[in-house]
Amino acid sequence: MKQAIPGKQATIGIVGLGKMGRPVGRHLLAAGYSVVGCDPVEAARSEAGKVGITVLDGPAAVGRAADLVLIVVGFDSEVETVLFSDDGILAGAQGEVDIAIGSTISPSYAWELEQRLAASGVGLIDLPSARGEAALETGDVLLFGGGDTALFEKWRPAFETFASDIFHLGGFGAGQVAKMANNMILWACMSANDEALRLVEKMGVDPQRVREALCLSSAQNWSLTTRAEEKPMPWSEKDMRIALDEADHARISLPLAGTVSEVIKGYKIRNGIPMPSTRKGRT
Structure with missing residues (x-):
């Protein structure tokens, strides 16, 4: 050795x-x-x-x-x-x-x-x-x-x-469990940010000014303050697939995670962000 x-x-x-x-x-x-x-x-x-x-x-x-x-x-x-x-x-x-x-x-x-x-x-x-x-x-x-x-x-x-x-x-593996939890919360926050700011804009209020206020409020989160939605997000499907597959193995229902997966997909479609053309991962 x-x-x-x-x-x-x-x-x-x-x-x-x-x-x-x-x-x-x-x-x-x-x-x-x-x-x-x-x-x-x-x-x-x-x-x-x-x-x-x-x-x-x-x-x-x-x-x-x-x-x-x-x-x-x-x-x-x-x-x-x-x-x-x-x-x-x-x-x-x-x-x-x-x-x-x-x-x-x-x-x-x-x-x-x-x-x-x-x-x-x-x-x-x-x-x-x-x-x-x-x-x-x-x-x-x-x-x-x-x-x-x-x-x-x-x-x-x-x-x-x-x-x-x-x-x-x-x-070994505990770090991957924690990263899975991190990603579940990250994408949930990004989904909530997107829906809230779209509603703000639809109601005639400047979403950028509202964002500034939210970043100092009880709604503050990492993806909101870093404007994470403006950066590439190639791993979102993979991240949520890991969480949902592990939930199946653990026999636990995660309805919010399922919804978040679809919300993020919709966000990427609306904004022209490339999505994987094939399902990558272990077979």
Whole structure:
């Protein structure tokens, strides 16, 4: 097993060098870590190289080079591929690596991964984040952590380079449960904001002036103050699908979540925001 001590001599690998991976890598480099990474998109590789990340050929090469690999791809199916394919992290690392999953995945899949990798020697941490791209750039994201306590604390100094608030919430998968809850509330707030401000406008009152007041009122919420509806929202369908699928498994009714899923879909249709043409995710 690799015995790297987190600090300036540790190498952090990042699989996925886009809007999350690139700024995370930049913060880690600034703190003295060595950073390697990979991405299938040339533009992402190029931008990562510009900030000093050493770009490697694929996940296996990253797994071979790194002491800790942070996965920040989009879907369960992509996590599956970068972990288990012939060119995957595990093929390169051969068990000698710790893995932090920064992707938002379903809690059920996280627990399945834990079972599948229990005898592998791989250390697993889940590490989804909140607060969006601007917070990634400034190093002020919030992290929902899960996994073995000693393993999590081993890598906390690395996480502190790009996060201002870090919560270790329990065993592996607990972070994904918390991120699911975060997303349910986020999209519910955005739905309520949209409906309320459309009604305000229909009744002849300036919605922007009302928004200013609401941001200081008891209706204040993150999506209202950050004008989140003006930014891309590619993950809304995925986020709500995770919540509703987990509710089915848990045999609990979440009628508000079902309604929010449809409200967000309607918002995207009305505003010409692209929606996924296929159902992505694990099959």
